[in-house]
Amino acid sequence: MEMSDAAALFMNKKKKDQEDQIMSNVKIIGPDVPNVPWQDRPEGASNLPIWRYQENPIIGRNPLNGVARIFNSAVMPYGDGFIGVFRGEQTNGIPYIYLGRSKDAIHWDFEEDKIPFQDEDGKAFMPGYAYDPRLVKVEDTYYIIWCQDFYGASIGMAKTTDFQTFTRIENPFLPFNRNAVLFPRKVNGNFLMLSRPSDSGHTPFGDIFLSESPDMIFWGRHRHVMGKTDEWWQNLKIGGGAAPIETSEGWLLFYHGVTGTCNGYVYSIGGAILDLDQPSVVKYRCGTFLLTPEEWYEERGFVSNVTFPCATIHDAATGKIAIYYGCADTYVGLAFTTVDEVVSYIKEHNSVSTVDTEIGKR
Numbered sequence: 001m002e003m004s005d006a007a008a009l010f011m012n013k014k015k016k017d018q019e020d021q022i023m024s025n026v027k028i029i030g031p032d033v034p035n036v037p038w039q040d041r042p043e044g045a046s047n048l049p050i051w052r053y054q055e056n057p058i059i060g061r062n063p064l065n066g067v068a069r070i071f072n073s074a075v076m077p078y079g080d081g082f083i084g085v086f087r088g089e090q091t092n093g094i095p096y097i098y099l100g101r102s103k104d105a106i107h108w109d110f111e112e113d114k115i116p117f118q119d120e121d122g123k124a125f126m127p128g129y130a131y132d133p134r135l136v137k138v139e140d141t142y143y144i145i146w147c148q149d150f151y152g153a154s155i156g157m158a159k160t161t162d163f164q165t166f167t168r169i170e171n172p173f174l175p176f177n178r179n180a181v182l183f184p185r186k187v188n189g190n191f192l193m194l195s196r197p198s199d200s201g202h203t204p205f206g207d208i209f210l211s212e213s214p215d216m217i218f219w220g221r222h223r224h225v226m227g228k229t230d231e232w233w234q235n236l237k238i239g240g241g242a243a244p245i246e247t248s249e250g251w252l253l254f255y256h257g258v259t260g261t262c263n264g265y266v267y268s269i270g271g272a273i274l275d276l277d278q279p280s281v282v283k284y285r286c287g288t289f290l291l292t293p294e295e296w297y298e299e300r301g302f303v304s305n306v307t308f309p310c311a312t313i314h315d316a317a318t319g320k321i322a323i324y325y326g327c328a329d330t331y332v333g334l335a336f337t338t339v340d341e342v343v344s345y346i347k348e349h350n351s352v353s354t355v356d357t358e359i360g361k362r
């Protein structure tokens with residue numbers, strides 16, 4: 001039976017409405033950052049919503065005296081430029097965190113010395129190792145969150161307001177844990193942090209959880225956010241990446257998804273959108289990766305086939321997003337997208353499951 005004109009018109013309108021809904025103008029809720037690093041999508045880039053900076057990697061080998069590699073690092077706007085906390089693998093093989101400053105968020109000057117953390121009573125505090133730092137500003141304070149030894153791999157935290165004095169805060173979680181990522185504002189009056197409970201080794205499992213705190217000391221009301229899936233690129237474990245970006249559609253989260261191959265783990269970048277008021281509820285989750293190791297600096301290095309997002313710089317006025325990711329545990333890479341493109345893509349390839357959409361309390 002042929003469709004009547006009216007029915008065809010109706011169907012077309014419905015399809016158009018659905019497309020408009022997907023292509024809606026998504027807004028970043030946050031400050032304008034007009035100097036966000038940027039390069040337009042190059043001709044011939046893949047049809048994934050993220051494209052790489054053409055001069056990648058932005059930080060090469062032996063960047064500092066006594067530091068063989070910098071990777072898995074986090075940056076943000078500061079003053080009229082940018083500041084960052086960098087995972088530096090020292091020449092004794094032990095990772096630590098170094099401070100860096102930049103005018104353009106691409107060329108970085110590093111401080112020669114490790115970040116000098118201190119306890120609340122002013123005594124020097126130097127963790128045995130410190131890696132995969134994230135840097136998040138909440139209200140007037142900058143928080144650095146990393147992985148350190150707490151009778152096994154767990155989360156360390158410090159705060160600063162001036163990048164001169166770095167005061168350690170109580171370890172938020174019991175061991176073992178990694179990939180803690182703070183939200184950039186309180187939600188319903190509490191600080192929120194994602195984390196990924198793990199083992200103390202190379203962890204062949206792992207889901208993302210959410211915890212709340214009224215004061216950055218006591219953490220509780222833990223919720224499951226999302227786990228591994230049947231999609232092979234994220235079928236072993238996942239972990240939070242960059243601090244979630246607040247958008248009109250929800251919290252945009254770039255995270256890493258891991259698969260196990262006969263040649264080791266492969267780390268890709270995934271994307272999800274969490275409910276603004278109840279972020280343990282996943283609204284959309286992309287079933288396909290957004291970026292996977294393809295370039296020489298992602299495929300070859302100290303640990304091959306790793307793309308590991310730790311930060312974004314984003315501009316509310318234009319919707320531009322610059323993603324900072326570690327490459328092959330050796331370099332720092334930069335990639336770009338826009339909030340419209342990436343949110344549309346995540347929605348079009350949505351594969352959210354009932355485990356993702358539930359509140360995450362059992």
Ligand code: BMA
Binds near residue numbers: 131
């Ligand atoms: C994880 C973390 C990351 C690292 C990744 C790949 O367990 O240690 O720092 O990038 O492994 O080696």
